[in-house]
Amino acid sequence: MKYDFEALLRDRGVELPPLSIDTLQVNITKLCNQQCRHCHVDASPARREMMSAEGIAKCLEILERNPRIGTLDITGGAPELHPGFDGFVERATALGKHVIVRHNLTVQLDGHPQTGESKEYLPQFFARHCVEVVSSLPYYQQYFTDAQRGAGVFGKSIEAMRRLNAVGYGVESSGLTLNLVYNPVGPYLPAAQAALEADYKRELKAKFGLSFNRLYTLTNMPINRFRLHLEKTGQLEAYLDKLASAFNPSAAEGVMCRSLISVGWDGRIYDCDFNQMLELSAVSRGGRPLSIFDFDFDAALGRRIVFGEHCLGCTAGAGSSCGGATA
Amino acid sequence: MASYYESADLKKFGEIGRHAKALAEDFFRYYGHVTGTDGALSKREKALIALAVSHAQKCPYCIDAYTTQCLENGANPEQMMEAVHVAAVMQAGITLVHSVQMDNHLNKLVL
Numbered sequence: 001m002k003y004d005f006e007a008l009l010r011d012r013g014v015e016l017p018p019l020s021i022d023t024l025q026v027n028i029t030k031l032c033n034q035q036c037r038h039c040h041v042d043a044s045p046a047r048r049e050m051m052s053a054e055g056i057a058k059c060l061e062i063l064e065r066n067p068r069i070g071t072l073d074i075t076g077g078a079p080e081l082h083p084g085f086d087g088f089v090e091r092a093t094a095l096g097k098h099v100i101v102r103h104n105l106t107v108q109l110d111g112h113p114q115t116g117e118s119k120e121y122l123p124q125f126f127a128r129h130c131v132e133v134v135s136s137l138p139y140y141q142q143y144f145t146d147a148q149r150g151a152g153v154f155g156k157s158i159e160a161m162r163r164l165n166a167v168g169y170g171v172e173s174s175g176l177t178l179n180l181v182y183n184p185v186g187p188y189l190p191a192a193q194a195a196l197e198a199d200y201k202r203e204l205k206a207k208f209g210l211s212f213n214r215l216y217t218l219t220n221m222p223i224n225r226f227r228l229h230l231e232k233t234g235q236l237e238a239y240l241d242k243l244a245s246a247f248n249p250s251a252a253e254g255v256m257c258r259s260l261i262s263v264g265w266d267g268r269i270y271d272c273d274f275n276q277m278l279e280l281s282a283v284s285r286g287g288r289p290l291s292i293f294d295f296d297f298d299a300a301l302g303r304r305i306v307f308g309e310h311c312l313g314c315t316a317g318a319g320s321s322c323g324g325a326t327a
Numbered sequence: 328m329a330s331y332y333e334s335a336d337l338k339k340f341g342e343i344g345r346h347a348k349a350l351a352e353d354f355f356r357y358y359g360h361v362t363g364t365d366g367a368l369s370k371r372e373k374a375l376i377a378l379a380v381s382h383a384q385k386c387p388y389c390i391d392a393y394t395t396q397c398l399e400n401g402a403n404p405e406q407m408m409e410a411v412h413v414a415a416v417m418q419a420g421i422t423l424v425h426s427v428q429m430d431n432h433l434n435k436l437v438l
Contacts, residue, residue, distance in 0.1 A: 184399075
């Protein structure tokens with residue numbers, strides 16, 4: 001195998017056991033109003049996968065019984081399109097948990113792609129529950145943003161940010177956090193996070209009067225829709241070479257799978273959202289696939305993380321995680 | 328017929344050390360120090376300069392490499408195209424400013 005991530009870890013003397021489970025990241029639906037070209041979930045308006053009401057209740061039970069899990073990170077698809085989304089947020093915040101929503105901005109304006117239900121209430125709803133909003137905006141200009149996320153997405157994202165700013169998100173001293181996510185619009189590594197954040201802040205303020213808190217730079221994972229694009233354009237091997245040659249042990253130390261678990265729509269547990277999309281289940285030391293329906297904190301913490309070729313994406317350069325660079 | 332400027336050949340750049348290892352090592356150390364670090368100029372500014380030089384020197388390897396470098400340092404296509412215009416206008420200016428020499432010689436020749 002040319003790209004053997006585990007062998008790379010061994011060669012470099014890096015060990016990556018789980019350190020904690022601070023965050024329960026739950027992917028409640030693959031349905032999305034967008035169909036981004038790099039999406040590792042292969043999310044789209046045509047997807048139907050939804051977490052059951054029983055699954056959501058189980059996640060809440062896990063949060064309630066395990067005070068060490070302080071954060072609920074809700075993702076998708078566009079998680080707001082799940083019929084149980086609002087209740088999930090309300091009940092998790094009532095438990096005193098920090099709730100993060102991976103919000104794609106445009107769903108505010110597009111609404112539900114299948115039912116037409118409006119989602120314009122979201123800024124006020126997020127604010128009422130002090131949800132941390134994390135939103136993708138691949139660049140502070142239209143060209144890259146629309147190339148990655150679809151025609152018209154940049155304009156709608158700017159309008160959605162304006163509505164979030166209007167209720168206090170990203171505004172200093174409001175206590176309401178709006179973080180943005182940058183992904184490269186192709187097979188190259190992200191720019192340095194701090195410098196790019198400064199560019200975003202300057203340009204978005206000057207051109208649109210918008211503000212936000214932090215910018216997270218993420219690397220594109222060579223899986224699913226993005227991998228297919230790389231294969232079709234003959235760029236897969238060069239991209240994997242780039243990631244492998246940029247392997248950074250310091251970045252590897254901070255990978256997110258060491259401090260979170262990822263839950264799929266059907267309740268199965270994974271080491272991260274990428275493993276989830278590749279259906280690489282997390283397993284206990286005894287070899288049992290982990291699930292929310294028979295959750296055991298210590299078994300989950302004691303698991304051996306499942307690594308693969310795609311993990312090169314999280315460990316290249318300055319690293320990549322749901323919270324941005326790791327080194 | 329053999330082809331020149333195969334993009335895969337860029338990977339062989341390191342092989343210039345095959346017959347003069349120490350000189351190649353000196354060069355790559357210097358190259359990395361100049362282009363790979365923030366100094367009085369940021370890495371992004373250096374990448375944009377290198378992109379402009381790549382065009383002026385018409386090096387396809389360098390154009391590929393520094394297009395990527397510019398993106399990996401947060402530059403955007405407008406900045407990159409402006410850098411190419413700087414290269415273009417410098418080349419035009421260098422051509423045109425030589426007409427002063429032409430004029431000087433004309434003045435010598437013409438009665």
